[in-house]
Amino acid sequence: MSDVLLEVDAIHTFIGQFHILEGVSLKVRAGSITALLGRNGAGKTTTLRSIMGLNPPRSGSIRLAGEPINGRPAYEIAQLGVGYVPEHRAIFRDLTVEENLRLAERKRGDLAKRSDFIMALFPDLKRFYRHPGGKLSGGQQQMLAIARALVADNRLLLIDEPSEGLAPIIVEQIVAALRQMAAETTILLVEQNFAMAAQLADEYYILDDGRSVQHGRMADLVHDHATIDKYLGAG
Amino acid sequence: MIEWIQRRRGLIAGIVAAILFAVWASSQYEPRVLASILLSGLTLGALYFLVTSGLSLIFGLMDVLNFAHGTLFMIGAYIGFTLYANPRLLLNTLPFVLAFVAGWLLARWLPFSSLPAGHRRPLWVVAVLVGVFAVWGFELAPLATTALSSGGRVPTEQAQAPVGIFIARTLGLAITGLIAGAAFVIGSEHARRPANRDLAWPLGLLALALIIAPLRLSAEGWILALDSNTRFLLALVAGAGGGAALGGLMEWSLIRPLYSRPIYQVLVTLGLVFVGTELVKGIWGPGGYFMELPAWFSRRGPSCPSPNLIAWLQDNCASIDVLGRPFPSYRIFIIALGIAMFIGIAVLLRYTRLGMIIRAGVQDGEMVQALGINVRRVFTLVFALGAGLAALGGVAAAPFLGISPGLGQEFQLQAFIAVVIGGMGSFTGAAMGALLVGLARAFGDQMVLTGIQLPWMSEAMTFSPSIARASTVLIMALVLLLRPAGLFGKKE
Numbered sequence: 001m002s003d004v005l006l007e008v009d010a011i012h013t014f015i016g017q018f019h020i021l022e023g024v025s026l027k028v029r030a031g032s033i034t035a036l037l038g039r040n041g042a043g044k045t046t047t048l049r050s051i052m053g054l055n056p057p058r059s060g061s062i063r064l065a066g067e068p069i070n071g072r073p074a075y076e077i078a079q080l081g082v083g084y085v086p087e088h089r090a091i092f093r094d095l096t097v098e099e100n101l102r103l104a105e106r107k108r109g110d111l112a113k114r115s116d117f118i119m120a121l122f123p124d125l126k127r128f129y130r131h132p133g134g135k136l137s138g139g140q141q142q143m144l145a146i147a148r149a150l151v152a153d154n155r156l157l158l159i160d161e162p163s164e165g166l167a168p169i170i171v172e173q174i175v176a177a178l179r180q181m182a183a184e185t186t187i188l189l190v191e192q193n194f195a196m197a198a199q200l201a202d203e204y205y206i207l208d209d210g211r212s213v214q215h216g217r218m219a220d221l222v223h224d225h226a227t228i229d230k231y232l233g234a235g
Numbered sequence: 236m237i238e239w240i241q242r243r244r245g246l247i248a249g250i251v252a253a254i255l256f257a258v259w260a261s262s263q264y265e266p267r268v269l270a271s272i273l274l275s276g277l278t279l280g281a282l283y284f285l286v287t288s289g290l291s292l293i294f295g296l297m298d299v300l301n302f303a304h305g306t307l308f309m310i311g312a313y314i315g316f317t318l319y320a321n322p323r324l325l326l327n328t329l330p331f332v333l334a335f336v337a338g339w340l341l342a343r344w345l346p347f348s349s350l351p352a353g354h355r356r357p358l359w360v361v362a363v364l365v366g367v368f369a370v371w372g373f374e375l376a377p378l379a380t381t382a383l384s385s386g387g388r389v390p391t392e393q394a395q396a397p398v399g400i401f402i403a404r405t406l407g408l409a410i411t412g413l414i415a416g417a418a419f420v421i422g423s424e425h426a427r428r429p430a431n432r433d434l435a436w437p438l439g440l441l442a443l444a445l446i447i448a449p450l451r452l453s454a455e456g457w458i459l460a461l462d463s464n465t466r467f468l469l470a471l472v473a474g475a476g477g478g479a480a481l482g483g484l485m486e487w488s489l490i491r492p493l494y495s496r497p498i499y500q501v502l503v504t505l506g507l508v509f510v511g512t513e514l515v516k517g518i519w520g521p522g523g524y525f526m527e528l529p530a531w532f533s534r535r536g537p538s539c540p541s542p543n544l545i546a547w548l549q550d551n552c553a554s555i556d557v558l559g560r561p562f563p564s565y566r567i568f569i570i571a572l573g574i575a576m577f578i579g580i581a582v583l584l585r586y587t588r589l590g591m592i593i594r595a596g597v598q599d600g601e602m603v604q605a606l607g608i609n610v611r612r613v614f615t616l617v618f619a620l621g622a623g624l625a626a627l628g629g630v631a632a633a634p635f636l637g638i639s640p641g642l643g644q645e646f647q648l649q650a651f652i653a654v655v656i657g658g659m660g661s662f663t664g665a666a667m668g669a670l671l672v673g674l675a676r677a678f679g680d681q682m683v684l685t686g687i688q689l690p691w692m693s694e695a696m697t698f699s700p701s702i703a704r705a706s707t708v709l710i711m712a713l714v715l716l717l718r719p720a721g722l723f724g725k726k727e
Contacts, residue, residue, distance in 0.1 A: 074604040086605070
């Protein structure tokens with residue numbers, strides 16, 4: 001269980017002329033849930049986008065199971081087995097739930113193979129299978145966005161703020177689903193809701209001002225109020 | 236109920252406006268005049284649709300405003316006409332294109348990708364030199380010239396290059412393609428991914444080029460000996476195919492490097508309008524051509540006009556009787572072509588995986604990428620599809636409007652107006668916009684002809700011909716005032 005699946009080493013990423021990531025390094029172990037924590041604007045979303053190839057880093061390296069992937073186009077990185085659940089879900093509003101899922105197939109039959117698992121995790125999706133994604137509630141859209149990353153055989157899931165703007169009862173459902181998924185895959189999770197991250201994650205990394213400043217076991221962080229106040233406290 | 240009305244007020248306003256207009260129009264014109272105005276409007280609408288559909292798909296998916304779309308329409312008309320009336324030009328250039336592509340593909344198969352990156356620039360220079368040497372002194376314009384005869388346009392007696400020299404040129408272009416392909420492959424992603432190293436394609440294309448080369452003269456005779464209907468269908472296919480190939484090439488070579496600089500893209504497509512127009516003038520001459528109607532749409536005789544569409548299937552009259560007034564049967568064909576393409580694209584968008592990717596890409600191209608789909612390849616495909624549709628429209632318009640280097644410009648402008656009316660990026664909007672603009676033009680033309688007489692007027696009010704053209708702009712202004720994103724556009 002201690003194999004490193006994803007290794008990010010000192011990446012620097014620019015958006016336009018802004019230097020957003022100024023040296024982020026992290027390791028995600030296969031089969032774990034790793035939480036990426038930090039205040040708004042610390043660079044968490046950009047880190048995920050850099051890994052995904054959507055904002056390629058200008059320097060530093062990213063390795064997936066030892067193979068360098070930085071500089072490759074996003075679709076190739078996805079094909080290597082990286083699933084992405086972006087901030088604000090980014091589901092296709094005019095496509096039906098079924099089409100949203102079908103689009104994520106990388107091989108014919110992917111969806112048929114994983115359909116039962118997905119529908120057991122998110123029964124709502126089955127009910128609205130032929131409805132356009134835009135007609136779903138926020139929570140259902142989040143479930144669809146997560147389900148979309150489960151259709152293909154992904155080794156690593158990058159999940160950005162799954163609890164954002166959702167009612168506590170929906171968040172609980174999503175926590176339960178993520179916990180079930182973790183048995184089969186590896187997750188790098190960005191989450192503002194510390195209570196949720198603490199429930200789920202095995203390990204954590206804290207970003208501050210575009211740098212990774214601290215990491216360790218989640219179980220230790222929960223009691224480390226000084227660190228929580230310093231890096232995660234509101235304000 | 237009230238809420239329902241509020242939500243659909245746009246639709247309701249549209250229906251009310253349409254009914255009011257219909258009532259006014261039916262009081263103003265006799266039914267048979269009205270019918271032919273409507274059919275004329277549909278004809279224009281169908282042609283506009285072939286331009287707007289591609290324009291709108293391309294804008295929706297890749298945010299590219301393709302100013303050269305009308306130019307592709309015009310080039311499609313020229314390619315189709317050339318095949319129809321004088322295939323010599325095509326037969327004498329097709330082997331060159333095939334040989335170049337064959338060489339280019341062959342370069343992927345050979346181990347060029349391991350050459351050092353420093354070889355890249357010198358190789359390009361060599362490729363250009365060899366290419367220029369291969370085609371030096373080869374003139375296109377004489378091959379394109381035709382003479383007027385009783386049967387329409389025929390190729391003039393123009394000596395073609397002897398087979399030996401022609402084949403030497405063909406092989407020269409194959410070598411050019413090979414060198415250029417090698418320069419392209421060096422240090423590119425193909426070095427990393429040895430995909431598609433299939434020899435069948437390059438060798439097959441080269442063989443085809445070498446087979447056509449000695450057969451150029453007789454092939455020309457064979458094509459011209461075909462009946463006009465077959466040639467017309469071939470012209471539609473060749474025009475659309477040629478346009479699609481040009482469009483794909485254009486996206487791949489000029490548009491793709493500029494996705495991060497959208498203003499440059501607009502300028503490039505605008506520049507292509509001038510380059511394309513001048514190239515066409517250089518090859519086919521600045522004057523216009525008239526393309527004859529194929530036999531299906533040109534019979535005249537005692538039984539004509541055909542009493543109805545079914546009778547036309549047998550007698551192929553040039554016009555069909557619509558409520559006692561003859562209407563050209565070719566225009567009915569254009570309407571049918573427009574409807575067929577509308578259905579075809581709608582089915583493609585709705586029921587195929589490619590269509591699903593396009594619809595998703597219009598909303599969020601980045602997310603489509605993140606699902607493992609190579610969006611760039613889809614861009615090229617959609618650009619080619621849109622260009623092919625425009626070129627098909629050009630061929631269809633050729634017998635109806637004539638062919639000239641300026642053919643595309645009027646369509647470009649009106650098509651932009653139609654796309655804006657319908658809503659940028661919406662396929663239904665593109666179709667509705669085209670239809671509205673077509674009808675507006677047809678009614679405008681009629682008003683110019685007969686003027687308008689409202690009940691309180693003692694004599695008809697007359698208009699200048701520019702009103703017909705301005706009417707579409709007026710509609711656009713009105714639509715934009717009420718719905719800034721266009722009729723079917725998403726709110727921005």
